[in-house]
Amino acid sequence: MKPSTSLFFHLFLLLLPHLPSAVHALKKAPVDDDDLDMHYYARTCPSFEAIVGSKIAHWHSVDPTLSPSLLRLLFHDCAVRGCDASILLNNPGGERKSPAAATLRGFQVIDDIKAELEKKCPKTVSCADILVAAARDATYKIGGPYWENVYGRKDGRVSIARETEAIPRGRESITDLIVFFESLGLDILDLVVLSGAHTIGRSTCGAIQYRLYNYTGVPGKCDPSINPKYLNYLKRKCRSAYTYVDLDAATPAKFDNVYFKNLKSKMGLLETDQLLLADSRTGPLVSALVSQRNVFEHQFAKSMKNLADTMVLEGHEGEVRTNCNFVNKY
Ligand code: HEM
Ligand SMILES: *[C@@H]1O[C@H](CO)[C@@H](O)[C@H](O)[C@H]1NC(C)=O
Numbered sequence: 001m002k003p004s005t006s007l008f009f010h011l012f013l014l015l016l017p018h019l020p021s022a023v024h025a026l027k028k029a030p031v032d033d034d035d036l037d038m039h040y041y042a043r044t045c046p047s048f049e050a051i052v053g054s055k056i057a058h059w060h061s062v063d064p065t066l067s068p069s070l071l072r073l074l075f076h077d078c079a080v081r082g083c084d085a086s087i088l089l090n091n092p093g094g095e096r097k098s099p100a101a102a103t104l105r106g107f108q109v110i111d112d113i114k115a116e117l118e119k120k121c122p123k124t125v126s127c128a129d130i131l132v133a134a135a136r137d138a139t140y141k142i143g144g145p146y147w148e149n150v151y152g153r154k155d156g157r158v159s160i161a162r163e164t165e166a167i168p169r170g171r172e173s174i175t176d177l178i179v180f181f182e183s184l185g186l187d188i189l190d191l192v193v194l195s196g197a198h199t200i201g202r203s204t205c206g207a208i209q210y211r212l213y214n215y216t217g218v219p220g221k222c223d224p225s226i227n228p229k230y231l232n233y234l235k236r237k238c239r240s241a242y243t244y245v246d247l248d249a250a251t252p253a254k255f256d257n258v259y260f261k262n263l264k265s266k267m268g269l270l271e272t273d274q275l276l277l278a279d280s281r282t283g284p285l286v287s288a289l290v291s292q293r294n295v296f297e298h299q300f301a302k303s304m305k306n307l308a309d310t311m312v313l314e315g316h317e318g319e320v321r322t323n324c325n326f327v328n329k330y
Contacts, residue, residue: 035314036150040129045121048151049133055113056137064253067138068201069105074135075197075307076104077128079167079184082311084156084318085127090325094159100167103204110134114324127324128153132308139304142200144255147301149308154318157327170207170270174279177272184310190303191276192285196296198247198273199259206241208234211271225274227266234269245269257293260286 041048059066077087080095087095088110095101110130117125129151140146168177181191211223212235222231230249237245246252247269248259259273263286268274276282289296319328 036152036309036312038148038150040151041121041125045117045124047120048117048125048129051116051120052113052130052133053137055109055116056134056141059109059112060138060141064142065202066106066109067142068197070109070131070138071135071197072201073104073106073110074131075194076101076164076167077131078307078310079180080163081156081158082184082313083128083132083153083308084311084313085131085153085321085324086156086159088127088131088324089159089327091159093161095161095164096159098161098164100164100169103207106134110324118322123320123322126153126155126318126320128155128313128318130324135308136304139255139300142253142255144200145297145301147305149305152314154313154315155321155324156313156318168272170203170272171210172272174272174275174282178281184307186303186306186310188281189285189299190306192282192289193296193299193303194307195273195276196257196259196289196300198270199251199257200253200255201247202244202252203247203269204241205238205243205245208245208269208271209238209241212238223271223274225266225271225278230265230267247273255297257289257296260289260296264290 056067056070073087074083076095077083077085080086087101087104088107090096096104096107110127113130113134114125114127117130129149132149132151132153136147136149166180166183168180172180177191178188181187186194211226212231213220213222215221215223226234233249234245237243248254248262249267249269250262251258262268263274263277266274268277277286321328
């Protein structure tokens with residue numbers, strides 16, 4: 001067996017005791033990436049991935065907190081109208097101007113990569129593909145897995161702020177999350193594994209203060225599913241809505257499976273993080289991943305590729321922007 005096959009088989013065995021929910025989770029949604037190709041830029045821009053790689057290394061050394069932000073930026077792109085760089089369009093009324101985008105970061109990194117690519121291979125590499133390559137390299141840079149991407153996405157011409165209201169913000173039910181991921185062609189395994197991205201990066205306290213002081217709209221009430229010591233820490237840390245707090249309190253700067261271990265200790269930062277353990281559809285997967293770092297990293301790579309395949313524009317369905325912030329004028 002090839003290593004990848006054997007790992008996947010391993011995951012399957014691991015999940016056997018948790019049937020049937022786990023088997024349901026393992027059924028993959030069909031992925032439509034017929035025209036995307038690993039070698040898409042081999043002739044037209046052979047230095048594409050090298051340029052992205054060196055820019056990510058540069059920005060990571062300038063500010064390592066940008067790497068998690070780039071991973072999240074890809075999620076927010078793919079979550080609305082698919083992976084079409086609609087999040088990057090900087091027009092009034094666009095996704096980027098929505099409340100959901102208020103804490104997104106890393107736009108300057110994409111602009112820097114694009115500027116370099118326009119010098120080396122003008123009008124060739126789409127902003128959507130840059131986001132996909134940047135998220136992969138940023139993940140690898142912080143100790144995550146590496147995977148091969150397929151390329152050939154085109155950039156969309158439409159971006160509507162209101163459409164970002166569908167993106168989960170941490171206060172949803174697991175059913176809501178499952179339905180939302182299904183709408184992207186992603187299944188329950190993808191949901192659990194991609195939530196593991198919260199093993200790195202930060203949240204603003206504004207996203208979770210209601211869990212500390214005003215749970216279910218009752219003043220003074222806190223979410224009983226938070227570990228008391230962690231609750232104490234969060235109450236001290238999160239006086240201001242604009243303070244940053246690590247998503248993984250134990251190993252914030254390391255891409256590992258400690259995020260899932262935290263859930264076992266009632267130390268999930270977002271309400272939706274903690275609910276993944278409590279829900280019967282996702283809990284068994286969380287439990288399996290707690291003890292299997294290799295399986296997590298292997299499946300994270302697979303699920304990221306699934307995410308990057310979401311409703312991709314191909315051929316004449318879109319364009320290659322020359323500036324990621326604006327639709328082409330010609
Ligand atoms: C499952 C549903 C998800 C919910 C409810 C959710 C929610 C959130 C929230 C509320 C934040 C903090 C925002 C703030 O600063 O206020 C955040 C940060 C983050 N999210 Fe998610 N997220 C989800 C899925 C994902 C996925 C699929 C990925 C990537 C594969 C991801 C990657 C990240 C990263 C890396 C950060 C930290 C960003 C930074 O440090 O700048 N999230 N998420
Ligand atoms: C508490 O929660 C309720 C319901 O979500 C909300 O209407 C109210 O504004 C919140 N109060 C504070 C002080 O945030």
